[in-house]
Amino acid sequence: MxxxxxxxxxxxxxxxxxxxxxxxxxxxxxxxxxxxxxxxxxxxxxxxxxxxxxxxxxxxxxxxxxxxQELRDAEFVGPEESVTVDRTGIESSYDGFxxxxxxxxxxxxxxxxxxxxxxxxxxxxxxxxxxxxxxxxxxxxxxxxxxxxxxxxxxxxxxxxxxxxxxxxxxxxxxxxxxxxxxxxxxRANHIAYQEYRKFPEGVLDEDSITFWWGWMPGETAYPWVFPNADNVARVGLTMPIGMDLEGVETADYRLLREDDESIPNGSEYIRRLLEELYGDEYDVESDFPVVEEGYGKSKGTETYSISxxxxxxxxxxxxxxxxxxxxxxxxxxxxxxxxxxxxxxxxxxxxxxxxxxxxxxxxxxxxxxDEILRNVAMADVVADYEPDEWDTAFRVARRMLDSADSGKILTRKNASVGVDGLRLYKDYKKAKFRYRKGKYVQLREAEYRY
Ligand SMILES: Cc1cc2nc3c(=O)[nH]c(=O)nc-3n(C[C@H](O)[C@H](O)[C@H](O)COP(=O)(O)OP(=O)(O)OC[C@H]3O[C@@H](n4cnc5c(N)ncnc54)[C@H](O)[C@@H]3O)c2cc1C
The missing domain is CATH 3.50.50.60 (FAD/NAD(P)-binding domain)
Incomplete structure (x- = not known):
């Protein structure tokens, strides 16, 4: 190995x-x-x-x-809309989310x-x-x-x-x-991921929930997250494509960009801005949400990885x-x-x-x-070019779909019938799944190898 x-x-x-x-x-x-x-x-x-x-x-x-932490749910937050997902809709032997x-x-x-x-x-x-x-x-x-x-x-x-x-x-x-x-x-094949271990003030961190913000920073599959550890410490991180620049990006569209940005902010700057956006009105982020340097992470409470x-x-x-x-x-x-x-x-x-x-x-x-790969690859394709307002639409639709799906699968035609946007999302997802059916999601096939 x-x-x-x-x-x-x-x-x-x-x-x-x-x-x-x-x-x-x-x-x-x-x-x-x-x-x-x-x-x-x-x-x-x-x-x-x-x-x-x-x-x-x-x-x-x-x-x-x-x-x-046992998790109660995951929250997906767009620029204006959000959806709280408390079930995966997939059968499992594990009793909990x-x-x-x-x-x-x-x-x-x-x-x-x-x-x-x-x-x-x-x-x-x-x-x-x-x-x-x-x-x-x-x-x-x-x-x-x-x-x-x-x-x-x-x-x-x-x-x-x-x-x-x-x-x-x-x-x-x-x-x-x-x-x-x-x-x-x-x-080309990887994203970069960066995270900091931050201590949150008492009562601020929702310890049963993980949160992702979509449409807050530019780039395909680019998003920050908060994952609770224990003792009010959370991993505040993000992932984004490697080597992105701001060409063609409207800075005003993204909550984590600033008008005078000349390049994509680095990971720690993005995280500082996220915490400022969320808590800056009430707290002094640097002193109230300190990076925990001792005993966490790869180096001084931070870590950088590549992610496939x-x-x-x-x-x-x-x-x-x-x-x-x-x-x-x-x-x-x-x-x-x-x-x-x-x-x-x-x-x-x-x-x-x-x-x-x-x-x-x-x-x-x-x-x-x-099945797991097919779901993920298909959904990734559907949202690849989403702009911030499209994330809002998707989360609004997802909220309604969850409401109409008391149990069982979430992304079904019946649940998607909550409106035109729901049906469009469902159709795009089905089409992407069809494109990758029968293992077509494989990007280097066994038959290509020569011995
Ligand atoms: C920031 C981030 C967040 C993630 N979040 C989640 C999550 O919430 N849930 C989840 O399920 N997954 C998550 N993942 C994905 C998960 O971490 C990976 O899927 C998982 O680590 C893959 O396991 P692996 O053993 O294939 O590779 P790795 O865990 O990357 O292990 C590869 C190992 O190979 C070693 N190695 C490399 N080159 C050599 C060499 N030449 N000789 C000897 N050893 C070598 C490395 O040191 C490393 O230990 C996340 C990944 C990242 C980066």
Whole structure:
């Protein structure tokens, strides 16, 4: 396993449980909330009810401190309108709307599970190269940053959205003009995410709710959020496309832009402006909502990540290689979470490799998470070019749809019949789903690999 986040660790646990000799190589990232080096625990960390089933996560087995808040609902706030969503409308075994969790603690627990199953978890040395010999079956030689070499029959690439190892490995099986390095290159395929741990004044933070603001900043899938931790601390963050500029952007349309902005504000400026917009009338944001520098985040209570914004890719399984989790783009194009699909794709790849059946992987992951990917990719397409007023319309429609859907599915034709805007949204969504049906959401197909 290259990478020891949720996907790589879940793969190792399953592979070892099936009797394989499994080793995770994790380069190791320092964090203020973990003593030793560990995986790059992207700590915005919310989980919805049905994700528990997709992830096959035994919530009752989680040690204390992993789950931070049970969630009552999620609030989506547009420039003028908002909608509070208190159910996903998808069947699930989890009794509740969802929860926020502490990623470093979840990752540490996943590692313990993998080690208990017999896997080895090596942290501190990056994988720098993978050479694949397909002359007689498949054998892969991994080189580590300390110069060590390891050989393995199967390689599971779980190096997250930066894909520093995944891209060159896949390139060997693709024509030069269709290379993975080109198609999945991080500035194009990823968004940037930044967040700060802020202490809120007593009584201000709604601890049972996560909130997202849409149409407040320009860019496709660009939005800030507040995720409650415990003790009045929240992760205030945002994601936006990499390298955006203000060309063609009407600054007056966006609440987090200022008339004299000459470029897109940086993450911390955006967060300051968000808090000012929300609480500036009553509070002095810098002193009343301080960044908590000790014990939180990657550096001084802040963290920066890349986040995958691609559609998922198939793996070259004939070469004994599977790509899982963020590296395969299963953090949805809509960024609607990824730990659940990372866990599931990791589990499938680990188990199938151990059973010498990795050729079943590309079908298996589509069976397991295809519906989830299809929903997210389709909805991401529908809203890709939304302007602020369109977000308001969408939230107004969503509110009415929720009102007319007491239980069961939310986005149905019946519920959409609340008005012309509802029907339009429903039709656009159905059309997008049709476009991506039968696995067409895959952006690099198995048939494209050459061996
Ligand atoms: C800001 C942010 C907010 C998010 N919010 C949520 C959320 O609320 N809910 C949710 O479910 N998901 C969320 N996600 C998505 C979630 O974090 C990812 O889907 C998940 O981390 C993917 O797991 P992974 O194991 O595939 O990759 P990662 O967690 O990225 O792990 C990859 C690992 O590989 C290691 N690595 C990389 N290169 C090498 C190398 N060369 N050698 C050795 N090791 C290497 C890295 O150090 C890292 O530990 C969020 C992501 C971000 C960035």
């Amino acid at each position: 290259v990478g020891g986040g949720p996907a790589g660790t879940a793969a190792a646990e399953r592979a070892a449980a099936e009797g394989a000799s499994a080793v995770v190589f994790e380069k190791g990232v320092p964090r203020a909330d973990r003593e030793d080096l560990g995986p790059d625990s992207t700590d915005a960390a919310g989980f919805l009810d049905y994700w528990v089933d997709i992830a096959q996560l035994d919530v009752d087995a989680l040690p204390e401190g992993v789950i931070q 969802g929860f926020t969790f502490q990623r470093a603690k979840l990752d540490d627990w996943l590692r313990e599970q993998a080690e208990a199953a017999g896997a080895e978890y090596r942290v501190g040395d990056a994988v720098t190269d993978v050479e694949s010999d397909l002359s007689d079956g498949h054998e892969h030689t991994l080189t580590l940053s300390n110069g060590e070499e390891w050989t393995a029959e199967y390689v599971i690439l779980a190096d997250g959205p930066q894909r520093r190892v995944t891209m060159p490995v896949l390139d060997r099986f693709l024509p030069a003009d269709e290379s993975a390095s080109e198609r999945l290159s991080p500035p 914004s691609t559609r998922p890719i198939d793996s070259p399984t004939d070469a004994g290689i599977a790509v899982v989790g963020g590296a395969m783009g299963t953090t949805s194009a809509f960024h609607e979470g990824g730990d659940h699909v990372a866990l599931r794709t990791g589990k499938l790849a680990g188990e199938l490799a151990a059973l010498d059946s990795l050729d079943a992987y590309n079908d298996a992951w589509k069976d397991a998470i295809g």
